Amino acid sequence: MSEYVVDDRVMPRFQVNRDVMVDPEVFAKERDAIFEHSWLYIGHETELKKNDFKTRTVAGRPLIFARDAKNDIRVWINSCPHRGAMLCRERDGNARFMTCFYHGWSFSISGDMVSMPGDDSYGADFARPDLAAPARVDSYRGFVFVSFDPEIVDLKTYLAGATEYLDLVCDQSATQMQVLEGTHEYSIKANWKLLVENSFDGYHAVSTHQRYFEMVLAARGSLDPSALADSRAVDLGNGHAVVAGAPATEGLFGRPLSESGAAERDRRFGDFRARYGDGWVDRMQGNRNLVIFPNLVVIDLVMGVVIRKIDPVTPDYMEVTAWELAPPEEGEELRRQRLDNFLTFWGPGGLASPDDVEALESCQVGYGGRKELGWSDISRGMNKTAASTSDELQMRTWWRRWNELITGEVLPPEEQSALGEMFTAGRRPADASAAAVTR
Known part of the structure; x- marks a missing residue:
């Protein structure tokens, strides 16, 4: 049994030992066992x-x-x-x-x-x-990876089910999605794994980002949280996982587009429907927070696609680099509104990222009391057959892979028996244009 992870399927309960967030020996093990042998x-x-x-x-x-x-x-x-x-x-x-x-x-x-x-x-x-x-x-689809392990499996095999969600992002351009000029760079005085967890944690959104939702409510006039009922957390294999929502969640995030911006977006997605079919494009118009094990995050939310790279430096310090991915063919007005929504939410000085930094640094300070309170709980949703984005299946998926590489203990995945029609029927058509899938 692992000294770091408790995976109790009977209660059910999932816990992580807080020593993994502070112990230099664990940090050294991660360098050797994870970062030396991953893409x-x-x-x-x-x-x-x-x-x-x-x-x-x-x-x-x-x-x-x-x-x-x-x-x-x-x-x-x-x-x-x-x-x-x-x-x-x-x-x-x-x-x-x-x-x-x-x-x-x-x-x-x-x-x-x-x-x-x-x-x-x-x-x-x-x-x-x-x-x-x-x-x-x-x-893969323009995303370049390196590995320092000559014996590692090929990249597509490593990415496993994550390729489907990268395709949902990359198919939003008729040519190739493009990284825009400029980079967000910031640091956090906390363990790198906390930002991995936070990057696809839907549970904290309303409580942590209250001021952001107040701004959205003022801009939209109303919010309908029932749209989140169709959201899911999905285990993608090899430690990768995603939380994804249906198209109805689009209205929950970001300031509304102008009439001309909405018209251009609708035209673009109309063209995509002719190419890919309704099922795939319905999913494209939803949102997704994807984590590719161990430290890459791709978030398609709030009218922008974030590529986030998390670099561990010490057990209690990380550096974060982020870029914006966008379709190069979109018009000037839609681009302006995309960047406005992107910066408002994701920017280091925006209405969300500083909240997350404060929360993670607060956690790191709290781990000073780990002798008395030694375990973090990540059990939310273990009693369900279909985990939502506010549950924690996605984090448990990541931690099971982490635990396997660090300790050698293999923990079985959770059963996912009720993903919903959007996830099972909305697949990318096999005969989609080859130009859209070239690397």
């Missing part, structure tokens, strides 16, 4: 044009995320093979070559060595080193 998000293909690069940190490693002169996506370890200095010290740029400022070794953006000053001081048979890369790099 980890680094960026989106649309962030890069030819010879562009961006510097990112993944699993504690400095990386260069680039597109070379042949338009191929490349990922390199951001360290010169000579003495280790960072090759790229800028956040981003456009260059055919990267030269180490320390001793001048130079490499093409394709990773090949170009020159080394005083190379006649090396033997004729000296093997000129190229740049090093993660063991695996792959992408």
